[in-house]
Amino acid sequence: MLCRFLVPFLLVAGPGLTDLPLAVDDGQFTAVALPEAELGQLLFYDPILSGNRAISCATCHHPRFGTSDGLSLGMGEGGIGLGPNRRPDPANPPEQRIPRNAPALFNLGAQDFTVLFHDGRIEVDPTRPGGLRTPLAADMTLGFSGILSAQTMFPVLSQDEMAGHVQENEIARAARQGLITGPGGAWDLIAQRVAAIPAYQARFEAVYPEIAAGRPIAFTDISNAIAGFMGFEWRSDDSPFDAVLRGEAALEGAAADGQALFYGAGGCSTCHSGPFQTDHDFHAMGVPQIGPGKAARFESHSRDEGRLRVTGLAEDAFKFRTPSLRNVRLTGPYGHSGAYADLTEFVTAHADPRRASEAYDRSQAVLVGPSFASDWRILDDPAEIAQIVAATSPDRIDLSPTEIAALVAFLDSLTGATALTGRLGVPETVPSGLPVDQ
Known part of the structure; x- marks a missing residue:
């Protein structure tokens, strides 16, 4: 949606005819500690979170393309390359395009954003145990720091986005069987992958005291760190x-x-x-x-x-x-x-x-x-x-x-000065050693 013209149109010069919104300030954003944002940065660009270890969050939300992918409809699993240069993998072509355009990520750390995705399938709902309404309903796990954290759970479960297909990896098989939460569920399998990498284990212990005290890394810890990064990296109020x-x-x-x-x-x-x-x-x-x-x-x-x-x-x-x-x-x-x-x-x-x-x-x-x-x-x-x-x-x-x-x-005039660079930028490498989309 861009403009909903509800009254006869007149071209007028000078200031707007109605009050402008208030300026954006720090109080509208959730505070993020730099170490958490830096951990989230690595996870955001690391393909380790995808079923076939081939796609990262950044593949479809890259700063080069305004935190989207430059495509009408993206090509997730089964694709090679980045943005408009992405192409099918001859050895494992995609079954279909991703159904909807990859949304931009700017300012999602602001408290105004209480509903996400094109259809709003995830919303803040204080009446729910986890404070969120999602398609998982009663199966929704606790521990997400907020709606921005919880939205990460969808792409990693989608066979066309990040999970891959049922015959290809254990995460896709678990997701297809409806095994999402709990031991052996798709999120648990992803967390185990990340925890098995010493550099990640050390960073999680440095950021989250409960993990330093011995609690295993959970998927919600991963998603919370990614949310912290997105909120920090793509705050955009310098236009x-x-x-x-x-x-x-x-x-x-x-x-x-x-x-x-x-x-x-x-x-x-x-x-x-x-x-x-x-x-x-x-x-x-x-x-x-x-x-x-x-x-x-x-x-x-x-x-x-x-x-x-x-x-x-x-x-x-x-x-x-x-x-x-x-x-x-x-x-x-x-x-x-x-x-x-x-x-x-x-x-x-x-x-x-x-x-x-x-x-x-x-x-x-x-x-x-x-x-x-x-x-x-x-x-x-x-x-x-x-x-x-x-x-x-x-x-x-x-x-x-x-x-x-x-x-x-x-x-x-709504384009921010740092929109294409962010604050931390694209890391050269990630702890898994997998390739980073640059």
């Missing part, structure tokens, strides 16, 4: 727009016009609200569906109904979480399916969301490797497109090229 919010500068020219539109007549801030430009809610924006979609094992469609698959509510069909727009220039392709490689094209499509699927230019998709039968299945089916269009909520609004350019110029 030109942040200088505006702190009263240190003002945008000029097209960027200033775009700011006025975004926070005024354009209505963009209705959904892209707050300091990180997201209401953390779910909206149906008509983004074209490409790729395999989200289907249960007994289903054969390529549909992705978004939030509906979490809530079961018909009114949630084809709704997806409002993404933060921080560093949006760096994080394409855009949309839950990564349908748009170009930011201007994405803004243009949002101006006429009901027509987006019908008028979609398929060359906007960044798909590597061979064609899969599911790539265009939804877009080739008029009945499927009609369902997406019927669920789409915003109305069409006319935008001139100048008006679109102004909005894009403002979005460019």
